[in-house]
Amino acid sequence: MVVITTKKPVDEVLNILKENDVKSLVVVSCGVCAALCQTGGTEGLKEWTEILENEGFEVLTGIVSDDVCDNRVMMKDLRKIDDSVKEADAILTLSCGLGVQSIVQVLSKKYPNKKVFVTNNTEFMGMTERIGRFRMRCLGCGDCLLNETGGICPITTCAKALMNGPCGGMVDGKCEVGNYERDCGWVLIFNRLKAIGRLDLFSKLREPRNWSDSGHQREVIFR
Amino acid sequence: MGEKKIYSKLGEVIAKGDFVLTGELEPEKTCDLSHTIQEAKEMAPYVVAANVTDSPLGIVTINSMAVSHIIQKETGLECVWQLTVRDVNKLGIAGMIMGGHALGLRNILSLTGDHPNMGDMPESKPVFDLDSATLIKLVREMVDKGSINGHEIEHPPTLHVGGAANPNADPMEAEILKIGRKAEAGAEFIQTQVVYDIDRTIEFLKGIQKYKVPVMLGIFPMKSYGMAKGFDMFVPGVDVPKDILAKWKSVKTDITDKKEQKNVYDQLNYEFFKPFISELKSKNLLAGVHCMAVHYTRIFPKLVEVIGA
Numbered sequence: 001m002v003v004i005t006t007k008k009p010v011d012e013v014l015n016i017l018k019e020n021d022v023k024s025l026v027v028v029s030c031g032v033c034a035a036l037c038q039t040g041g042t043e044g045l046k047e048w049t050e051i052l053e054n055e056g057f058e059v060l061t062g063i064v065s066d067d068v069c070d071n072r073v074m075m076k077d078l079r080k081i082d083d084s085v086k087e088a089d090a091i092l093t094l095s096c097g098l099g100v101q102s103i104v105q106v107l108s109k110k111y112p113n114k115k116v117f118v119t120n121n122t123e124f125m126g127m128t129e130r131i132g133r134f135r136m137r138c139l140g141c142g143d144c145l146l147n148e149t150g151g152i153c154p155i156t157t158c159a160k161a162l163m164n165g166p167c168g169g170m171v172d173g174k175c176e177v178g179n180y181e182r183d184c185g186w187v188l189i190f191n192r193l194k195a196i197g198r199l200d201l202f203s204k205l206r207e208p209r210n211w212s213d214s215g216h217q218r219e220v221i222f223r
Numbered sequence: 224m225g226e227k228k229i230y231s232k233l234g235e236v237i238a239k240g241d242f243v244l245t246g247e248l249e250p251e252k253t254c255d256l257s258h259t260i261q262e263a264k265e266m267a268p269y270v271v272a273a274n275v276t277d278s279p280l281g282i283v284t285i286n287s288m289a290v291s292h293i294i295q296k297e298t299g300l301e302c303v304w305q306l307t308v309r310d311v312n313k314l315g316i317a318g319m320i321m322g323g324h325a326l327g328l329r330n331i332l333s334l335t336g337d338h339p340n341m342g343d344m345p346e347s348k349p350v351f352d353l354d355s356a357t358l359i360k361l362v363r364e365m366v367d368k369g370s371i372n373g374h375e376i377e378h379p380p381t382l383h384v385g386g387a388a389n390p391n392a393d394p395m396e397a398e399i400l401k402i403g404r405k406a407e408a409g410a411e412f413i414q415t416q417v418v419y420d421i422d423r424t425i426e427f428l429k430g431i432q433k434y435k436v437p438v439m440l441g442i443f444p445m446k447s448y449g450m451a452k453g454f455d456m457f458v459p460g461v462d463v464p465k466d467i468l469a470k471w472k473s474v475k476t477d478i479t480d481k482k483e484q485k486n487v488y489d490q491l492n493y494e495f496f497k498p499f500i501s502e503l504k505s506k507n508l509l510a511g512v513h514c515m516a517v518h519y520t521r522i523f524p525k526l527v528e529v530i531g532a
Contacts, residue, residue, distance in 0.1 A: 190400075
């Protein structure tokens with residue numbers, strides 16, 4: 001599993017730095033997911049260091065970290081460059097949204113006023129077909145239906161995330177959203193359940209998704 | 224609707240087993256309903272009820288609940304309130320169902336609704352908290368059990384609820400099983416998408432016969448070649464056969480007199496739909512016909528002849 005990211009327009013990032021009166025920076029680049037998506041890693045760090053320096057920003061230190069989203073790793077990595085972190089007006093992170101928030105959290109005690117910005121948009125939790133081709137196939141809804149839908153998720157493959165599809169927007173197995181170029185998720189589910197001899201599961205009337213536990217700040221704590 | 228309670232004229236006619244003709248009103252992006260009211264008045268003598276569409280193709284129009292109420296009040300024509308699950312969550316829809324009842328509405332057609340992405344506000348949040356089957360189930364819980372999610376309603380609504388079906392859907396088997404779900408949810412009638420292919424329609428109607436839900440067949444008599452072409456191009460899941468398009472086109476190109484053109488279009492519709500409906504009626508596959516030809520009210524006297532055959 002990879003958290004899929006894409007690059008924000010460079011100007012959007014530069015503008016936000018200028019708006020916040022940032023002059024000096026520490027750059028933290030994700031060496032795992034963002035590296036795979038070519039939005040971080042060593043290459044990303046090099047690219048952004050150049051952009052920033054050309055624009056007159058001072059890059060105090062740049063690091064590639066293996067798990068920006070892991071608070072423990074981040075705490076250790078940032079401690080190693082504490083002098084730069086202390087001096088920098090802001091941290092610029094080449095990661096997903098988890099990375100940014102991990103840094104904000106790790107620095108919250110020692111540097112509660114340190115600004116942290118991000119160069120990427122977080123797209124989804126993705127399945128890798130090959131580098132440069134990532135598919136959203138799981139939303140992390142917390143109530144997995146895959147055992148009943150032939151291993152194909154209606155929440156992510158149906159444009160309307162319907163529990164009882166296909167809808168009237170399906171034409172010849174394709175979805176109305178996106179000009180009939182993508183497969184209808186519920187037809188994929190139908191074909192798969194038919195192939196494995198479980199159309200009884202397709203015929204089942206499913207209850208609406210239960211949103212009561214999907215409130216803000218979901219967490220898993222088991223010890 | 225068997226021995227169940229009857230809440231509307233549509234419910235009554237279906238329960239009696241009389242052949243039903245319903246029409247369709249498609250209000251637009253306007254707060255002035257004079258055109259819709261006029262059309263309702265024109266079709267009222269011929270139809271049992273008329274559907275009122277809910278922002279079809281995801282293109283925002285005046286709210287269907289409000290229009291249904293106004294049409295009933297102003298013209299006496301009973302409405303089938305089309306309600307999609309696209310724009311409002313379960314909580315909101317439950318409130319709307321009670322509101323709809325209070326406004327005098329007695330029939331709901333439960334629909335998924337075209338994705339906002341298709342329409343003129345593509346940035347809108349697609350809701351789809353319910354789907355077309357679970358909306359039917361919700362209405363039936365509210366009406367039959369007088370509760371929402373198990374919580375009692377002081378004065379429950381009394382309405383009928385139906386669903387849609389698409390005989391053109393491929394794979395058809397998936398669509399048939401889907402109608403099974405709607406039947407299980409409590410659909411009291413089915414209105415189909417527009418059909419032109421008789422063999423396919425028969426196969427589909429036979430496929431859903433086991434669910435024992437009265438079916439009204441969706442037809443779209445075409446007022447003009449432009450209307451036929453537009454319908455063919457823009458309505459998802461419906462293809463107007465090429466030979467029909469060619470016939471309609473020849474009327475446009477060969478006949479210059481507008482009045483004569485109108486007569487020929489009307490006659491062509493009559494000639495196409497009469498044998499079509501007769502055959503399905505003779506096979507006892509239909510409870511009625513739902514005519515979706517908006518802005519074509521002059522066809523209704525002929526349609527009455529068509530379905531009376």
